[in-house]
Amino acid sequence: MKLLSTLSALSILSQVFLYADTVQPSQKTVYDATSYLHKNALNTPLFPSINILYEDMLLPNGTNFIDLKYLKKYARSLPRSKIPYILDIEAWNIRPDVFDFIANIRIDRYITVIRTLKQARPDLKFGYYGILPVRDYVTAHPSKKQLKNWHEANVRVKRLAKYVDVICPDFYTFFYKDKKYWELYATKAIEDARMYHKPILPFIWPEYHDAAKKYSGTYIDPSFWKFQLDFLYKHSDGMIIWGGRNLSVTPHTSKEWNDKAPWWKSTKEMILKNKKH
Secondary structure, three states, X not given: OOOOOOOOOOOOOOOOOOOOOOOOHHHOEEEEEEOOEOOOHHHOOXXXXXXXXXXXXXXXXXXXXXXXXXXXXXXXXXXXXXXXXXXXXXXXXXXXXXXHHHHHHHHHHHHHHHHHHHHHOOOOOEEEEOOOOOOOOOOOOOOHHHHHHHHHHHHHOHHHXXXXXXXXXXXXXXXXXXXXXXXXXXXXXXXXXXXXXXXXXXXEOOEEOOOOOOOOOOEOOHHHHHHHHHHHHHHOOEEEEEEOEEOOOOXXXXXXXXXXXXXXXXXXXXXXXXXOO
């Protein structure tokens, strides 16, 4: 996920989160974290906006210094909302290959940031992108040893879970056009995420991740995208869709919204179908 220097517009809509292994369809929301230009306002009730607070917004003096005074002031400036704010700090690596001593120092930093925000704004909800469970597509592999290492890293970060209101794993499509590999990762991540006892709102992206250089900038096959939507609607408590950025140019620009885009047609159909139940 790329850093954005400006805060996207916030749609203040009511949302009540209840933790359960199975959540009723009416409680599940598909949130809009995309940066597309000229979105169709008629879609807002179906696809409410969710705000992401990026690293440069939270740590303006760099990732080696947490300015508590600044964070408190920043938190007080945030609009009221029952929709969570999602924090995106990616500089503090806590993946399985990081020694416990270093990982725990970094987990303490994550705790410091979110605890400070919550102390300043106890009326707001907050979550972290890609931290709980730890984002690691490589280690989360069918090998028993690798899965064990990943699970232990997810247990290691468990103490952060009590400070978040939602769990937001990253289920972007990285290196493979392989539905089974994506399903394996998502399944294992949701299994581990349940130990945190908070609602799970995974991030997905209708394009291949830019790290997948061979496919970067291309949209996922519509059938694969529909599979992801249906899987997450069944197994998670909602989802967050990111995207709309043109990552092939620097600085990145926003793409134009297309109401007829296959990914949006499938998404809208899924939302409307489940709202009838």
